[in-house]
Amino acid sequence: MMLLDGVLALLLLLLAGRCVTAASLLQAIVAFIVLGLLLALSWVRLQAPDLALAEAAIGAGLLGVLLLGTWRHLPASGIHHEFPWPWHGMKQAVSALGGLALAVMLALALHETAPEPAAAGETALAQLDAAGVKQPVTAVLLNFRAYDTLLEMGVLLMALIGALIVRRPLQDGSRIAPATLLSPSLARLFLPPILLIGLYLVWAGAYSPGGAFQGGAVLAGAGVMLALTGLLRGASVDGLWLRGLLALGAIVFTTAGVLLVPVTGHFMAYPDGLVTPLMVLIEFSLAISIALSLLLLFTGTPGLARSRP
Amino acid sequence: MTLASITASVLIVVGTAFYIAGTVGLLRFPDIHSRLHALTKADNTGLGFLALGVALLSGSPRLAVLIALVWLLALIAASVACHLIARYALDGTDSDSEPRA
Amino acid sequence: MIVLVLDAACLALILLLGLGLVRVIAGPAAADRILAIQLSGTTTVGLLLLLAIRLEQPALIHAALVFVLFAALLALGFVYGTERKP
Numbered sequence: 001m002m003l004l005d006g007v008l009a010l011l012l013l014l015l016a017g018r019c020v021t022a023a024s025l026l027q028a029i030v031a032f033i034v035l036g037l038l039l040a041l042s043w044v045r046l047q048a049p050d051l052a053l054a055e056a057a058i059g060a061g062l063l064g065v066l067l068l069g070t071w072r073h074l075p076a077s078g079i080h081h082e083f084p085w086p087w088h089g090m091k092q093a094v095s096a097l098g099g100l101a102l103a104v105m106l107a108l109a110l111h112e113t114a115p116e117p118a119a120a121g122e123t124a125l126a127q128l129d130a131a132g133v134k135q136p137v138t139a140v141l142l143n144f145r146a147y148d149t150l151l152e153m154g155v156l157l158m159a160l161i162g163a164l165i166v167r168r169p170l171q172d173g174s175r176i177a178p179a180t181l182l183s184p185s186l187a188r189l190f191l192p193p194i195l196l197i198g199l200y201l202v203w204a205g206a207y208s209p210g211g212a213f214q215g216g217a218v219l220a221g222a223g224v225m226l227a228l229t230g231l232l233r234g235a236s237v238d239g240l241w242l243r244g245l246l247a248l249g250a251i252v253f254t255t256a257g258v259l260l261v262p263v264t265g266h267f268m269a270y271p272d273g274l275v276t277p278l279m280v281l282i283e284f285s286l287a288i289s290i291a292l293s294l295l296l297l298f299t300g301t302p303g304l305a306r307s308r309p
Numbered sequence: 310m311t312l313a314s315i316t317a318s319v320l321i322v323v324g325t326a327f328y329i330a331g332t333v334g335l336l337r338f339p340d341i342h343s344r345l346h347a348l349t350k351a352d353n354t355g356l357g358f359l360a361l362g363v364a365l366l367s368g369s370p371r372l373a374v375l376i377a378l379v380w381l382l383a384l385i386a387a388s389v390a391c392h393l394i395a396r397y398a399l400d401g402t403d404s405d406s407e408p409r410a
Numbered sequence: 411m412i413v414l415v416l417d418a419a420c421l422a423l424i425l426l427l428g429l430g431l432v433r434v435i436a437g438p439a440a441a442d443r444i445l446a447i448q449l450s451g452t453t454t455v456g457l458l459l460l461l462a463i464r465l466e467q468p469a470l471i472h473a474a475l476v477f478v479l480f481a482a483l484l485a486l487g488f489v490y491g492t493e494r495k496p
Contacts, residue, residue, distance in 0.1 A: 007428060011427065026440055031435075037451060041424075041457060049467050056473045190482065193382060214476075322419070332426045341442055363460060366412065372468055383455060387482075390485030390486075394441050397488070
């Protein structure tokens, strides 16, 4: 296992270097996807199966498809914006300085880290019984630091709004379905297992690695597959229901937090008897919003529509 | 050392051998379609043997079903993926750096 | 004994992942690189299955499942919009 870790670390460095030095965009993307695979394995070795799952679903999977899709949409020329002289040099200088600063900060952080970093973790584990879920990571995400998770949901929605603002009209569902018969059949064959696994991961978050983010990403993958096989396309108009579903996670999370203030006396605190059903409700509504925003980030449109052949 | 674990060891070793063959094929074969051939056959059989070995070791029917599902989906995914890549390569306009407009 | 077999298989697979990088880096064509991703993906799935047993973390099988599902998506994403009309 030591050898395995050594090889893994070596390959990680190699691929990370490759990502920034690759000769073309596609080569960098390919290196990045393989880096995602290795990162997932590293999380496994670091005993963080939750992160391994997240990396598998988001890092290597969804992000890889997103990057490849973006690469496809780029025009044949004009990808490499060569900046005029002073800016070009400055870009490299800024990157070098940034890298150096990051390295120094990391070194300092490693140096400063106290030998007992587990205090918060132990407190969380001790309180696990009150959290309403058996899985410590989910308990921390949805209960102990619920406020952070709510803001993360907000960040994702922000990212989506940002992407919609800068989107190009080209991506407005203008791409047609691939002509091969196999890919729609793949979609039909794969859709039930993907949906099932996505929902299962959301549900499993309560007692084993999984949860809203991992499950949501897998559900988004189902949508991306429908979009890639032409069964679903981006539309420039969005319905009220879609906006509602996008906001659902944040709305349910906040409403539960606010409505229960008279009972518990604190924002985002949950009463004992209700805590488990609340966790599940919040988890599923978050997953729906996460899945939809990731899918819309992929199509780059504010709405979705069914394609008719 | 039980019979099950001996069988599992053999299966895992055979599976790994198929992985080795697949990777060597990917590196050594001269053109994309032969590489495809090396990859699809070898590493799906490899994953099959490996999955069988691991399922034997898992000792629980639930996990065994899950592992079987992994292999089944991998088979479907790999055949479609390789079909798509083969078609793409057949078009002959496969250049590296720039996408086709 | 079985631990030894599992460890050896894991080590072999990670070395194969490293070897496969030659195709990732050398190409020459875009399709070669995507092929290398497919192989790396299947190798990672194999590794995750082995590690699930070796480290006694059944949840890793879920991670393997997720990788399998996204492997097909990557190929779909790569060829998207490039195919001829029949």
